[in-house]
């Protein structure tokens with residue numbers, strides 16, 4: 376049974392929210408773009424990053440997470456949170472590092488939700504330079520630029536080494552105002568259903 380406490384307090388129009396999914400390697404600039412996009416958009420968009428959710432556990436537990444079980448549980452929690460928020464009517468800006476083996480999971484989890492899939496690109500040298508300058512993480516993240524973009528299908532692609540956050544935010548805002556007739560997620564699902572391998576199509 377659905378349980379909507381908010382509805383008990385007063386009428387809440389039913390709608391499915393939009394999901395802006397920013398996909399890129401660590402330090403490609405996803406969080407920076409997400410915050411600029413919130414500034415750019417007139418309507419309220421909810422932003423939550425995986426790092427914010429990770430902060431729910433104390434640092435000592437992450438140091439002991441050698442098998443990565445805690446990380447995988449938090450990642451699943453993050454993705455289900457995004458799904459729940461959109462199904463409850465929130466427009467959401469989210470961040471992802473989608474390696475090829477994860478893509479089908481994203482396509483299935485967000486079925487029925489309008490996703491604007493944005494590729495946040497940044498050349499390796501610039502990502503490495505940014506990683507060296509970061510003080511908000513205990514270890515540097517490995518560069519993943521090729522794997523995360525291997526599917527080659529987006530609604531919009533940007534390069535944060537040459538396009539500033541405000542410019543990228545304007546492009547995403549324009550894409551939200553004029554969404555594609557067939558979204559990138561629908562195209563990617565179609566590739567899977569036709570039995571083709573999306574890596575070679």
Ligand SMILES: Nc1ncnc2c1ncn2[C@@H]1O[C@H](COP(=O)(O)OP(=O)(O)OP(=O)(O)O)[C@@H](O)[C@H]1O
Pocket residue numbers: 399400401402403404405406407408426470505508509516535536538539540
């Ligand atoms: N367009 C940009 N130009 C220069 N520096 C940038 C730009 N975008 C982000 N940075 C810097 O790069 C670093 C990482 O940025 P950000 O946190 O936005 O990346 P991210 O993709 O969200 O990383 P992660 O996935 O690790 O959370 C920060 O120090 C940020 O100030």
